[in-house]
Amino acid sequence: MPDALPVTLDDVRDAAARLKGVAHRTPVLRSRTLDALAGAEVFVKAENLQRVGAFKFRGAYNAISRLTPEQLARGIATYSSGNHAQAVALAARELGSSAVIVMPEDTPRLKREATAGYGAEIVTYDRYTGDRVAIGEALAAERGLTLIPPYEHPHVIAGQGTATLELIEEVGELDALVVPIGGGGLIAGSATAAKGLLPGIRVIGVEPEAGDDTRRSLAAGERVSIPIPRTIADGMAAEIPGELTFSINRRLVDEVVLVSDDEIRQAMRTAFERMKTVVEPSGATPLAALLAGRLGEPPRRVGVIVSGGNLDVGRFAELLAAHP
Numbered sequence: 661m662p663d664a665l666p667v668t669l670d671d672v673r674d675a676a677a678r679l680k681g682v683a684h685r686t687p688v689l690r691s692r693t694l695d696a697l698a699g700a701e702v703f704v705k706a707e708n709l710q711r712v713g714a715f716k717f718r719g720a721y722n723a724i725s726r727l728t729p730e731q732l733a734r735g736i737a738t739y740s741s742g743n744h745a746q747a748v749a750l751a752a753r754e755l756g757s758s759a760v761i762v763m764p765e766d767t768p769r770l771k772r773e774a775t776a777g778y779g780a781e782i783v784t785y786d787r788y789t790g791d792r793v794a795i796g797e798a799l800a801a802e803r804g805l806t807l808i809p810p811y812e813h814p815h816v817i818a819g820q821g822t823a824t825l826e827l828i829e830e831v832g833e834l835d836a837l838v839v840p841i842g843g844g845g846l847i848a849g850s851a852t853a854a855k856g857l858l859p860g861i862r863v864i865g866v867e868p869e870a871g872d873d874t875r876r877s878l879a880a881g882e883r884v885s886i887p888i889p890r891t892i893a894d895g896m897a898a899e900i901p902g903e904l905t906f907s908i909n910r911r912l913v914d915e916v917v918l919v920s921d922d923e924i925r926q927a928m929r930t931a932f933e934r935m936k937t938v939v940e941p942s943g944a945t946p947l948a949a950l951l952a953g954r955l956g957e958p959p960r961r962v963g964v965i966v967s968g969g970n971l972d973v974g975r976f977a978e979l980l981a982a983h984p
Contacts, residue, residue, distance in 0.1 A: 672853045675815070675818040676826070678725055688705055688827060698958060703831045713774075716743040716810070718747075720751040721754070722818060722819030723816050735803070736807075737805035738807065741763070741764055742772070765786055810845065811843035811904075817904070834861055838955070839866070840942055863913050866945040866954075867919075867945070870889040871898060873899060873901055895941075923948040924941045928976075940971045946966065
């Protein structure tokens with residue numbers, strides 16, 4: 661008998677209760693045009709409309725809200741390319757704590773400014789030469805801070821799963837769920853909720869072609885490291901799956917498919933023109949997989965987690981101009 665999973669449906673439900681009235685219950689978007697293009701009924705969970713513009717607020721708040729008063733008084737540390745940084749900064753502020761965030765020097769301006777705007781201290785590093793985990797752990801140890809990592813934490817994973825819990829509560833039975841994969845926290849939480857509620861559902865992860873560490877790891881049966889990916893999907897530039905997230909995903913994720921940067925741009929354009937919503941590259945990857953026919957025989961009813969929408973107008977225009 662396999663070992664029990666580190667995060668359960670009950671954990672996700674507990675996180676949902678904790679987030680009620682704090683996180684947005686984001687809308688589920690529909691588009692007849694998208695349905696026609698995908699050959700399926702598509703239900704888009706719009707986490708680009710979540711607080712801080714991404715699903716990350718769910719996991720950050722769920723984890724930080726469980727800390728002791730003493731831990732909150734000392735403060736929080738994390739490392740992030742942007743969305744988790746904003747989430748931790750906002751959650752810490754909401755809970756009367758403070759945050760120090762290790763961020764790449766090339767983090768998009770909007771994400772960096774928003775993180776600072778929530779009151780966090782930012783420490784930068786070079787994503788291609790520095791080790792953000794080592795930097796974050798050293799900083800936390802030196803200052804006595806509690807480290808809340810972007811995905812390697814059961815309460816973070818459970819919080820991320822609440823988006824899928826809401827989606828299924830709202831739309832009912834789904835044949836498949838399509839989710840972006842960066843470090844693996846969102847899909848681990850999503851798969852926990854989805855398989856717990858609908859055991860027969862297919863859970864399909866999506867990675868950029870340049871950053872297929874989870875696909876390779878699942879094929880190998882163990883975590884595989886790749887060079888730091890260079891992709892427009894900056895939130896998915898992971899070089900190796902998390903140990904905790906991989907332990908869940910190897911058991912619950914059915915398949916991982918890949919999309920190109922051009923396919924991501926086209927999905928962003930479709931979301932904007934047909935659904936009137938702005939999606940960042942990482943968040944657009946599940947739509948890209950649908951539109952590019954990566955799912956093979958399309959499921960009849962498919963849920964899509966659009967993970968975020970954090971990019972400034974200049975970057976948005978630049979990305980779409982590159983794919984007329």
